[in-house]
Each structure stands twice: as structure tokens, then as C-alpha cells.
Amino acid sequence: MDKYDVKKAHRNLYSAPSKEFTLVDVPEFRYAAVDGRGDPNTSPEYANAVQALYSVAYTVKFTCRRTLGRDFVVAPLEGLWRADDPTAFLARRKEAWEWTMMIGQPDWVTEDVFRAAIDEVAEKKDIPALGRVRLLTLTEGTCAQILHIGSYDDETPTLARLHEHYLPDNGLTFNGDHHEIYLSDARRTPPAKLKTILRQPVKAE
Structure with a gap:
């Protein structure tokens, strides 16, 4: 039985250089998703959301194998992040963050x-x-993305480069929520070695 793996099927979207931003075109994807608010490091709401997503994702996987004869690798955890004040991201004011945590689902x-x-x-x-x-359908279109290696709390300089230099220098502006793709298992990977794709939907200014 062939096993679908979104990271291999869309390799250019689940890998990125770590030095420079690149532009990619992101098609429609479907996700298991849960919305919430608050600091992901301390919020029980966040921990509960992630638990629910993985439980559903693995159950969908086994259901597809049993009833459809189709198998897939459970996709990495992803997150959409937003705040009423965008500077909350650069200042790492996590209590002000709203999020949608997601795990991709085959079509x-x-x-x-x-x-x-x-x-x-x-x-x-x-x-x-x-x-x-819930089942969420998302089409992000043109996005700038980069691979961040290190602690989640060390993303600020990269995000500042995106906001203050890359976007204005290329005549681009925001066109959707900040998107993170967690390629590493934070429970087993030292913070300095965590790999996270930082993605931002963009449009011409």
C-alpha cells in the first residue's frame, strides 16, 4: 500500500533555505483545525487543542487504511497566528496571540x-x-517563507527582517495569517535544533 506523505508530495512547501526568504505558491490544502487564544507555553487550551488534533489525525489515518485501503503519514503540526496588534509577535507578548493549530489531511x-x-x-x-x-480548507497563494533553526522564542530577528526589510524592499504586504510549520518534535529535539518553516502570505503593495 502506497503511503501518501505531504512533505514529499509538496517538497518545496515543506522545505526552505535558512538564509533567505523565498516565494512559493501554496495551493488549497485541508486541515484538521482547532482555534484558540493565549500563550502556547502555558495555556491548557493550547495543550488540549494539540491533543485533540493528534487523536483525530491518527484515527483518520487508521480509518482510511481500514475502510478505503489508503494510507498516509500524519502531517506535521502547523499553526496560524494572529493578534489585534501585529507588534505582539515581535515583542513576544504571547498572551495576546490568537491561533489556529492544524494538521494537514489528504484530499x-x-x-x-x-x-x-x-x-x-x-x-x-x-x-x-x-x-x-473542524475540517478547514485553506488557500494561501503567494507566500514568503524561510526555515528557522532554533528556539521558537528566537524567531524575532527573522520576523523583523521579514516585516521591516523583505516585504517593503520587494513591494509586498501581508495577505493572511502568519503560518508556522513545525518540522521537529519539540518533545524530543533540543531547542537549538528545532526546525520551523515561517510562512507569510503576501500580495503586491
Whole structure:
């Protein structure tokens, strides 16, 4: 049985140079998603959201193998981040952040398959955020992205380069939420070696 892996199918979107920003065209993707607010390091809401997403993602995987004869590698955790005041990102005022945490889903995962997976999880586990998991379709289009290596808290200089130099120097402006793709498992990887793609949808100014 072939195993679909979004990181291989869309290699240019799940890899990036670490020195310079590059422009990519991001097509429509579907995600299991949960919305929330607050500091991801301390918020129970965030931890509950991530738990719910992984529980659903793995249940969808096993359901697809069992009922459709199709298999896939569970995609990496991703996050959309936003704040009423954009400077909250550069200042790392995490309590002011709103987020949508996501795990990509293959395009053959229908709403019915997705809802059945949520119901199956609910029968086995008591997960506080399970009722907030939804299927999200997102089309970001033209995006600037770069690979950040290191602690999440050390992203500020790179984001400052994006906001203050790369975008204005290239006649671009924001066109969607700040997007992060977590290529490393933070539970097993030292902070200095974490790999995260930082992505920003853009448009001509």
C-alpha cells in the first residue's frame, strides 16, 4: 500500500533555505483545525487543542487504511497566528496571540470520514477540545517563507527582517495569517535544533 506523505508530495512547501526568504505558491490544502487564544507555553487550551488534533489525525489515518485501503503519514503540526496588534509577535507578548493549530489531511478525507473519526475518538477518550476540531480548507497563494533553526522564542530577528526589510524592499504586504510549520518534535529535539518553516502570505503593495 502506497503511503501518501505531504512533505514529499509538496517538497518545496515543506522545505526552505535558512538564509533567505523565498516565494512559493501554496495551493488549497485541508486541515484538521482547532482555534484558540493565549500563550502556547502555558495555556491548557493550547495543550488540549494539540491533543485533540493528534487523536483525530491518527484515527483518520487508521480509518482510511481500514475502510478505503489508503494510507498516509500524519502531517506535521502547523499553526496560524494572529493578534489585534501585529507588534505582539515581535515583542513576544504571547498572551495576546490568537491561533489556529492544524494538521494537514489528504484530499480524499471527506467530511463524513472526518466526523466519523471524531465520533470514534469521543467513544474512547475524554478530550476537552475534541468538540472544537473542524475540517478547514485553506488557500494561501503567494507566500514568503524561510526555515528557522532554533528556539521558537528566537524567531524575532527573522520576523523583523521579514516585516521591516523583505516585504517593503520587494513591494509586498501581508495577505493572511502568519503560518508556522513545525518540522521537529519539540518533545524530543533540543531547542537549538528545532526546525520551523515561517510562512507569510503576501500580495503586491
